[in-house]
Amino acid sequence: MQQASLPLAGKSAVVTGGARGIGRGIVMALAEAGADILIADLLEDDMRATQEAVRGLGRKALVRRVDVTDAAQVQAMVDQAVAELGGLDILVNCAGVISIHPVANLTEKDWDFVMGVNAKGTFLGCKAALGPMRARQSGRIINVASIAGKEGFPNLAHYSASKFAVVGFTNALAKEVAQEGITVNAICPGIVRTYMWDRLADEWKNDGESVEDSWARHQLTLIPQGRAQTPQDMGRMALFFATMDNVTGQSVNVDGGFTFH
Structure with missing residues (x-):
């Protein structure tokens, strides 16, 4: 296949939580479509393995350790992508964590940890990406939420709260930037x-x-x-969002029919 025929040829992407699982599935789908990738995570060995897989496709691949709850680290991640990949066309906020506790046993530490990574991390990633995307009047932001962001599950109230937050934030931000060439959408994975x-x-x-x-x-x-569902399913949904100009503010379930809203 010729490089020019790839839908994301010449594009650059940042994927947080991109070392393994759903994040890796998204990384590989974007790379297969022609994008160069900065993989951000805390898992060194998995990051390197994913980096090599992307390079095996002939794409540029950078890795960076990033705590997505730290604004300075998130900004440095975006700055590196702009400097070394030539810009930032696509941001995927996939970094996420979970813990399992009934509300009666849920500590503030558990709450803050899950909300910090899942909700605050998404906010910080989006905020950092807006500068370079606005400069180009173009960009695709893809947030990874969950079907738990559409309905609650027992012992996962804090996780559901964080993912409901991502869904609401996605819709609100999409409306803020709708006339600036930037789309903002969310993937809601089912059982992966x-x-x-x-x-x-x-x-x-x-x-x-x-x-x-x-x-x-x-x-x-x-x-x-x-x-x-599979990480590859989520990658295909991310590729759809990355290549669509006129779809924004949506949170789409990829769940085999589990949920309907």
């Missing part, structure tokens, strides 16, 4: 076999049930299609 869902499958297993049995049961009982 990542580290997070392994923890949930373990937490929610029935008596005598293994994690694998719990995982299989949740796919069959919660997903009308009867099968889990």
